[in-house]
Amino acid sequence: MLPWLLVPLLLLVSAAAAFLPRLWAASPSLPPPPRLPREGELVYTIQDGDSGELMPGRLTFIGVDGTPNPSFTRNDIGRQEAGAILAYNKLMTLTGLGAVRVPVGSYDIYVSRGPEWDLKVLRKVRVGEQAVTVRAALRRMVQTAGWLSADLHVHAACSPDSQVPMLHRVYEFVAEGVEMIAATDHNVVCDYTGVIALLGMERHLVSTPGDELTTASWGHFGILPLPQDLTRAGHGAPQARGRTAAEMFREVRLVAPEALINVHHPRIDPQIGYFTIGQYDSRSDQAGRKGFSLDVDAIEVLNGYQDADRHSVDRMIEDWLNLLNHGHLVTATGNSDTHHMTFNLGGYPRNYIMVQEDQPAAVTPQEIVRALKAHRSFFSTGPFVKLLVGGGRLGDVVPVPPRGHVRVEIEVQAAPWISVSTVSLYLGNQEHQRWSVAPGIDVVRFRQSLEVQVAHDSFVVVRVDGDRSLWPVVGDNHRYEVLPLALTNPVFLDVDGNGAYDAPLPHGKHGP
Ligand SMILES: [Zn+2]
Incomplete structure (x- = not known):
């Protein structure tokens, strides 16, 4: 008895299985889910090279080895993240310490604090699945007292x-x-x-x-x-x-x-x-x-x-x-x-x-x-x-x-x-x-x-x-x-x- 009962049940299931994908396809064309760029975590510190204290500064990201420059934002309103503002390919920090999300890839990172300070270039920093840490110590070069x-x-x-x-x-x-x-x-x-x-x-x-x-x-x-x-x-x-x-x-x-x-x-x-x-x-x-x-x-x-x-x-x-x-x-x-x-x-x-x-x-x-x-x-x-x-x-x-x-x-x-x-x-x-x-x-x-x-x-x-x-x-x-x-x-x-x-x-x- 059991096999005879199973046959129509199997037929029903297979018919339904054949119909389901058509139902899916027939539904009004939904856009494919957006593919978010894969991001990794970048931990950064900017220090005063003389005192060792953390200090404000900027990171400028230039994509290398086929990585495009990142666009943290595509307009002039920055993205606020962990004590920093990120806009276009730049990160501006008040504290000199933070962790931010960066698209996976390789970057030259220019660390700066305006023309009175030196500039550090961190070459080919690889942002991947594992968090990466970058550190830069800048020194005040120009004496502007007064x-x-x-x-x-x-x-x-x-x-x-x-x-x-x-x-x-x-x-x-x-x-x-x-x-x-x-x-x-x-x-x-x-x-x-x-x-x-x-x-x-x-x-x-x-x-x-x-x-x-x-x-x-x-x-x-x-x-x-x-x-x-x-x-x-x-x-x-x-x-x-x-x-x-x-x-x-x-x-x-x-x-x-x-x-x-x-x-x-x-x-x-x-x-x-x-x-x-x-x-x-x-x-x-x-x-x-x-x-x-x-x-x-x-x-x-x-x-x-x-x-x-x-x-x-x-x-x-x-x-x-x-x-x-x-x-x-x-x-x-x-x-x-x-x-x-x-x-x-x-x-x-x-x-x-x-x-x-x-x-x-x-x-x-x-x-x-x-x-x-x-x-x-x-x-x-x-x-x-x-x-x-x-x-x-x-x-x-x-x-x-x-x-x-x-x-x-x-x-x-x-x-x-x-x-x-x-x-x-x-x-x-x-x-x-x-x-x-x-x-x-x-x-x-x-x-x-x-x-x-x-x-x-x-x-x-x-x-x-x-x-x-x-x-x-x-x-x-x-x-x-x-x-x-x-x-x-x-x-x-x-x-x-x-x-x-x-x-x-x-x-x-x-x-x-
Ligand atoms: Zn004006």
């Missing part, structure tokens, strides 16, 4: 054209060794103070609230500091609509007399460059457009977006030297204008500003702005420049006897990964001397002391260039290359004995 580093042009999600959370900016800048940032979002005052405090990073980073006064018809202007007032439109940002540049600057001087007015990217693009829009010719100091004004304190001679194009940098430096030659004593600044978490990164370039006490927690925005207005700063994407003229420092007015000589002392420091290839000395708006610097890795890369003869009131400026790209720390190794470049503000020379620098050329005419 100088605070600051990026005065920073965007985050307060700006309609940036997604980056303010919190992630703090990770980025602390990991980069930048000690001050200015919030300069478009027509809105934002303030990093609370975010820095939330992360307990006051020891590493100070901030100033500010605004990028953004106009369609005149260009963009950094205004800082500005108090944030949440009850007002733009949280207290000055209003731009329907006003000329001269009117806007007058308004800023009235409501925030201490604030710095910094012309952002004066020639970067015809649509947003003030000098282009204002039809300003620095050689004749003439502006074609009515309402143009040079009642500003600073101009952004180097902007992070412009660094890929050395020609526009040369043009800006020429503009700035011409301004000084016509008696417009504006400070040269260099700022990233970063909007993203890739290629144009925070702190490239940055300003080094002379301060009483070189600690982020000890300086105020007011002190920084006073120093900037007094020309006590230089900007750099890497090299650190010391310039003394007749014993005077940047911004000083040094007395020189008529037809006399003055001693110029230049020292350029750079971490081994930063190239220095030429140093140029300007006397007034003319290049006075240029030196080639042999490739090397000594921290003091260049030192020179010389006597310069001066016939009339003038000023001394130093420019430093390097010829090797800073990729992969900054830039994209493709269209967007960042080279070492530094430019000092002037030491002024008073030859006629009236205690001031008198420009050789008079002010020109601005506006018909």
